[in-house]
Amino acid sequence: MNDQLDDQRLVMQVLGETAVEPPADDAFVNGVMRRVAYQRTAAAIARTAPLILACAALATLLPLVTPLAAWIASAPDVLETMLLTVPAAGFTVATVAGSLVLVHVATE
Amino acid sequence: MGDTPIGDAIEATLVRLAQADDSRAFDELIRRRQGRIRALLRRLSADTSLGDDLAQETFVQAWRHLGRLRDPAGFGAWLRRIAINVWLQYARRIRLDVDAQQDVEAVRAPDVFHDHRLDVEAALAALRPIERLCVLLALSEGMTHAEIVATTSLPLGTVKSHIARGTTRLRRYLAPDMEKRR
Numbered sequence: 001m002n003d004q005l006d007d008q009r010l011v012m013q014v015l016g017e018t019a020v021e022p023p024a025d026d027a028f029v030n031g032v033m034r035r036v037a038y039q040r041t042a043a044a045i046a047r048t049a050p051l052i053l054a055c056a057a058l059a060t061l062l063p064l065v066t067p068l069a070a071w072i073a074s075a076p077d078v079l080e081t082m083l084l085t086v087p088a089a090g091f092t093v094a095t096v097a098g099s100l101v102l103v104h105v106a107t108e
Numbered sequence: 109m110g111d112t113p114i115g116d117a118i119e120a121t122l123v124r125l126a127q128a129d130d131s132r133a134f135d136e137l138i139r140r141r142q143g144r145i146r147a148l149l150r151r152l153s154a155d156t157s158l159g160d161d162l163a164q165e166t167f168v169q170a171w172r173h174l175g176r177l178r179d180p181a182g183f184g185a186w187l188r189r190i191a192i193n194v195w196l197q198y199a200r201r202i203r204l205d206v207d208a209q210q211d212v213e214a215v216r217a218p219d220v221f222h223d224h225r226l227d228v229e230a231a232l233a234a235l236r237p238i239e240r241l242c243v244l245l246a247l248s249e250g251m252t253h254a255e256i257v258a259t260t261s262l263p264l265g266t267v268k269s270h271i272a273r274g275t276t277r278l279r280r281y282l283a284p285d286m287e288k289r290r
Binding site: 007008010011012014015016018019020021022023024025028029031032033035036039 | 131134135138139142143144146147150151160163164165167168171172228229243244246247248271275276278279282
């Protein structure tokens, strides 16, 4: 038992004497920060993905909705025109907002 | 923090700043802690570049989970636990025998030694990975058996026997040098 403790004490001493801590290294720190930045971007994309998908879907539908709204707008019924053009304007705003989010995430 | 330069701030302050998403504070935490974490992982991996890669992964995981750290003063011990888990995950991924509990005697003895520090590194590298882990945590990091059990999830008896066997092997590999110290 004493021999075992003696061995442990000696090994501890040897390990302590020979331990080498590498000096602070910019390449190492920059490497970590770069990996952190990738993770941040990935997390931001994951957070905004539902909005981006919704905007993409709206952007796809918009070319169909806009001519329809224009056709209704030519009709005399103003209320009906409003009911269709206001959502179309909303779609446009959402698409622009989504695009801005995409650009922001891509350039972060 | 006022006008105190970030390099002069105490670690707990840096941790709080980093938790508030201050990347300069996290950068400084890496600078202060990288030496110990890299040294530990280099020895655990018995490979300098692999150890550095795992050390980078340790800091990335620390950044991801920093919000969960309740006691900023315990950052060092918390970071070391992450480093050990990063190494264990790596070891399990490449199927090192970290979970094996049977004794394996077929361990290669190190070649002829020339330099004291390299002797020790070679002797450590010749241990089974799980023995190396237990020996380093107990005898180099000064962790108690209970702390090693809590960090590695290995049974207490396994930890004790790995430390004993690993110490005996190191003692044997380094016999000439250690005899002089008795």
